[in-house]
Amino acid sequence: MLSPRSYRNAYLIAHSTVRFASSKIGPQLRSIGEVEQLFSQPDEIKTDPTIQTPKQSLPSEELVLKLLKLSGLPSKCASIPVIQQNLSKQLDLINKLHTFSPENSQDGIKLDPNHARIMPRSTHKLTYKELMEKIEYQKQNKDPELGEVEDGSWNATETTSISRNGYFVFRHGFIHDGN
Amino acid sequence: MNSSGTRTILQRLETIPIIQSKYNIFTHVEPINKINKNLLKGSTVNNPLSNTLCAVKDNIATNDMPTTCSSSMLSNYQSPFDATVVKLLRESGTTIVGKTNMDEFAMGSLGIHSHYGPALNPLFHDVDTVSGGSSSGSAGSVTSGVVHFALGTDTGGSVRLPACYCSVLGFKGSYGRISRFGVVSFAQSLDTVGIMADNLQRVKDVFNTLDKFDKKDPTSLSEDLRNEINSISKLREKRGRAKFRIGIPKFNLSKNSVNETIRTCFIGFLDTLMKQGHEIFPVELPSMKYALPVYYTIAPSEAVSNLARYDGIRYGTRDEKEDISNESFFSSTRSKFGKEVQRRLILGNYNLISESFKNNFLKAQTLRVSLINEFDNIFSFPNVLTRNQNDDINGLDFLLSPTSVNLPKGIDEIAKEKGYDGTSSTNEYMNDLFTIPVSLAGLPALTIPAKKRAPIGIQLIGQYGDDQNVLNFAEKLVNELK
Numbered sequence: 001m002l003s004p005r006s007y008r009n010a011y012l013i014a015h016s017t018v019r020f021a022s023s024k025i026g027p028q029l030r031s032i033g034e035v036e037q038l039f040s041q042p043d044e045i046k047t048d049p050t051i052q053t054p055k056q057s058l059p060s061e062e063l064v065l066k067l068l069k070l071s072g073l074p075s076k077c078a079s080i081p082v083i084q085q086n087l088s089k090q091l092d093l094i095n096k097l098h099t100f101s102p103e104n105s106q107d108g109i110k111l112d113p114n115h116a117r118i119m120p121r122s123t124h125k126l127t128y129k130e131l132m133e134k135i136e137y138q139k140q141n142k143d144p145e146l147g148e149v150e151d152g153s154w155n156a157t158e159t160t161s162i163s164r165n166g167y168f169v170f171r172h173g174f175i176h177d178g179n
Numbered sequence: 180m181n182s183s184g185t186r187t188i189l190q191r192l193e194t195i196p197i198i199q200s201k202y203n204i205f206t207h208v209e210p211i212n213k214i215n216k217n218l219l220k221g222s223t224v225n226n227p228l229s230n231t232l233c234a235v236k237d238n239i240a241t242n243d244m245p246t247t248c249s250s251s252m253l254s255n256y257q258s259p260f261d262a263t264v265v266k267l268l269r270e271s272g273t274t275i276v277g278k279t280n281m282d283e284f285a286m287g288s289l290g291i292h293s294h295y296g297p298a299l300n301p302l303f304h305d306v307d308t309v310s311g312g313s314s315s316g317s318a319g320s321v322t323s324g325v326v327h328f329a330l331g332t333d334t335g336g337s338v339r340l341p342a343c344y345c346s347v348l349g350f351k352g353s354y355g356r357i358s359r360f361g362v363v364s365f366a367q368s369l370d371t372v373g374i375m376a377d378n379l380q381r382v383k384d385v386f387n388t389l390d391k392f393d394k395k396d397p398t399s400l401s402e403d404l405r406n407e408i409n410s411i412s413k414l415r416e417k418r419g420r421a422k423f424r425i426g427i428p429k430f431n432l433s434k435n436s437v438n439e440t441i442r443t444c445f446i447g448f449l450d451t452l453m454k455q456g457h458e459i460f461p462v463e464l465p466s467m468k469y470a471l472p473v474y475y476t477i478a479p480s481e482a483v484s485n486l487a488r489y490d491g492i493r494y495g496t497r498d499e500k501e502d503i504s505n506e507s508f509f510s511s512t513r514s515k516f517g518k519e520v521q522r523r524l525i526l527g528n529y530n531l532i533s534e535s536f537k538n539n540f541l542k543a544q545t546l547r548v549s550l551i552n553e554f555d556n557i558f559s560f561p562n563v564l565t566r567n568q569n570d571d572i573n574g575l576d577f578l579l580s581p582t583s584v585n586l587p588k589g590i591d592e593i594a595k596e597k598g599y600d601g602t603s604s605t606n607e608y609m610n611d612l613f614t615i616p617v618s619l620a621g622l623p624a625l626t627i628p629a630k631k632r633a634p635i636g637i638q639l640i641g642q643y644g645d646d647q648n649v650l651n652f653a654e655k656l657v658n659e660l661k
Contacts, residue, residue, distance in 0.1 A: 023553035025575060026428060026461035039432045039446060040460050054654050058265045064525075071483070071524040072490070076511040089605045090526045096472040097542045107581040113544035115551070118643070119398065119620035120564050138478070142652065145260055146395060160659075 059087050188218065191232055191325055202299040202310075206237045207244050208277040210273060219274035227384040228580060229272030231327040234320040237278040238285055238332060239372070240361035241265050244275075248363050249293040250283045251515040262361020263393045264330060265370050271388045276326055279316030283517045284486065285332055285365040288340055288610040290303055290315025290592065292519040300345055307590040311583075313342035314373070318345035321375045323625075327376070328376035328385055332366050334543035335474050336614025338373030341624040343582035343636030347630040348620045348657075350374045350382050354621030355400035357386075358393035366481035368400070369618050379657050382625070383650050390646070405565050408644040409471050411561065415648075419457060422574040423652065425452065426462035431584070431612055438585050445628045446580045447528075448637055450580075451659055456582040461576065462557055466517075466550040470616040473550070475542035475608060477619075479527030486524060551620045564621075569642075577652060580613045582626040582636030613638055623649045627656055 029035050066084050068075045117123050126134075142148040162169040192214065199205055209217075214232075221229045235241060238248045240258035248254045252629035261269070268275065279299040282290055290312035292295040298315035300308040301323035310319050314331025321329050331338040333351040342349020349371055357372040364370060374385045393399045427449070430435060455460055491497025491512035498511035516524070530539040555567035559574030598608055615639070617624045623646040626636035639656065642647035 005605065006568075008499065022611055023465065023555055023556045024463045025573065026429075026463065027460065029453075029459045032453065034450050035427075035446055035453075038427070038429065039442065040434070042433050042435075059529075063529075067525045067528050068458075068506050068510075070514045071514070071521070072487070072507060072509050073508065073524065074514045074519055075505050086522050087525060087529065089265050090475065091524070091529070093608060094472045094476055094526075094530070094539065097476065097539060097546065098468060100466075100469055100542065110547045111552075112544045113541050113548060115565070116497075116544040116547040118551075118564065120404070122566065143395065168330040 057088075058084050059091070060084075180196050188230070188232060188347070190236050192276075192379055194323070195325055198301065198319075198323045198325055202301050202319050202323065204280055204291075204298050204301075204316040204323065204325070205234070205277045206280050206316070206319065208296055211617075214274055214276060217274040221274050224270075224272030226271045226388075227380075228268070228388060229275045232270060232325070232398050232464050233273045233380075234276050234279045234317055234326045234329040235265060235268075236281055236314050236317050236329070236331045237541065238363040238365075239265060240363070241278065241280075241331060244278050246278070246363070247294070247556060248282045248284045249295055250517065250520070251294045252513075253494060256494065258363065262312060263395060264532075265361065265391050267388055267391070268330075268385075269298070273327075276320075278308060278394050278606050279314070279320055279329060279331075281315055281317070281331075282313035282337075283520050283625075284363070284482070285313040285334055285337055286482070286519050286523050287312040288292050288336060288607055289593065291590065292517055294517060296600055297590060299590070300634070302346055302585075303633060304342075309344065309587045309590065309593065311344035312374070313337040317375055317518065318342050318347060318349070321345070324377075326376070328381050330385075331373045332362060332365075333371050333373040333614075333618065334368060335478060335540060335618045336611040338375060339582050339624060339636070340532060340610060340616050340637060341418035342375050343456045343626045343628075343638075344587040344634045346630075346632050346634055346636075347377055348379060348628070348653075349626045349636075350386065351617070352386060352390065352625050353400070353623045353643050355390045355398050356437060356623075356644075356646060358391070358396040358399055359395055360395040364481075366478040367431065367485065370479060371476070371618075371621075379654055387648065403547075404644070406554070412645070412647060415450040415594070422456045422458065424458045424460065424574070426460050426558070426575040426578045428462050428464050428467060428578060428580055430464065430467045430580075436467070436584070437581060438583075440586065441581050441635050444635050445579075445637060449484070449579070449587075452656075455659065462575070462578065464550070464553045464557070466546055467554055467616050469546045470550065470619055471608060471612060473543040473619060474544045474611070474615045476530050477541050477547065479523040480530045481527070481539055481589055482523055483527035483531060484514075486557045489516070495661075527639060546641065547619050554622065556619045558645075560642035560648075562643045564643060576605045576641075577649065578640040580638045582600070582613060582638040582642070584609060584612050587634050625649055625653050627653060 061080050064080055065075055068078060157168050160168040160170055189437055195208060240246050240262040241260050242258055246258045280293050280295055282292040283294060290310040298310050298319050300310040314337050317329035319333040320326045322345035329442050338349045338351050351371050353434045354371055359370055364374060366626050378381045447569055467589045489495035490509040496510055497661050501511050502509060502596050529535055552567060555565055559571050561569040617640050622640055622643055623640055624640045626638050627637040629637050639649055639653055
């Protein structure tokens, strides 16, 4: 059974989605008076009643413990109520995402989240020949600064001092200290 | 090395102990005999950066100095290699004075989340005031006159905001222009290396030194695309325009949203531009209002992945007593992360768990695409990555905004903002309101001090790849502000 708060939040999400609009350049500002008028307009977010963010409820203790474990952080001496409050404040900020509806995409163009990375969106498909050329180039141009060693592989057990029957004992750290 | 240059450098070096004790700018300072040796070596290099002093943010790898990221986790870590940017700087003849204090793992916008204590703002002598973050020490090292320039990193504003608060120039280039090889990752789709200096020619000289393709960085902008951008720029230069079309995003500019002094300064600056004949236009970018939640979804999620390596085995100071606590591996070691880092890791994991991934992370990614498309729609310079249609005739050359929402606060004032129960406010996240949208789209941006020695900045933004034009136009603006 959903709580009254959950019903309220679901209602707000359903009725708060913003219709996507493309970016626009307005008419030129011809005087400093027009600039000041622009600056005196209230911010859109404060006046548009359709843009409401659903209020975040306090994350449960169970959720916080799960997140601590996923983060590799100790739960033994953790102040769970403080973490709950902090996370709740952060999620209040993030929940604004829920007022955006990806279905109302820009000028009918579907937005692909894979394009979020700042890299070329359309890339050239590698041919078999190009792939083999790249492999050959890498073999001939090893970069020691990247840890690319001559024989092409890392000897995982070179730092072991004891081994028996395929089992190895490490007595040193994996990281070389540069000496 | 001429005598006036020598005296100036000597004066700078002599101030280090005083500046350090008062403002806590450095996490490491090189011994004086090593600095002198490097100065002598650098003086033989025929480069604009020879005979200069610089500082490097402590999350950029140096093989002869510690790289701690201002964290207890890396307090005794020394990298076996130099970051590409460090290598290029050394080759240019500049001398690195030391590593600068910062927010731990670049997470913060005030400069108060360092294991070594906050880096304070040298503009404020009487009241302990924040420098801004996360490149707090780098900004302080320039404004205090210790170094000619400093490197920082900018993920959501971490070069521009401290540069603004310390009243120096702060430049974040287009994502991928400057190599990230050897830069400790916070959020790899957003991290960039930035430059802070006290004069624009120096910013340009440093940028020209570092703006190179690096095959060791898989996100480095390719040579082909760099050449394409250069060709487009040259064609546009031939038009010989002296007046530009400048956009002002209609976002967070009302009286209640931004500090009145900043607002007044910004309006005054626009007045100057209009009198010079530049055309000013209001711009609507509907996705901009989502920029903060998008950033605080994506960045902490990427940080979760990037900071997973700090387990005491691969990296990090391993806990002496235990590896497992309450069925959680390496949690004793990872408890060495500071509070802000821990808060962001928890938030990042929340955004990635199956219950939230689609609604939070994927939605944020989609909104990020939307914002990039909106920027492409209003700039006249084409985006070589997206190949979105640009408007060559009616599009804008640059955007302008204030760099910060507020003036820098005192350390005591910020301490009072914490909740009575020790909880942290998200007010700090609001500091990056103007800088984050630019980071999400990977655009080049420069903060210019609005007045000499005042912590107010004006942010000049260009289209992706149009870094040189941003710097060239900035030269005109800086001259006007004089």
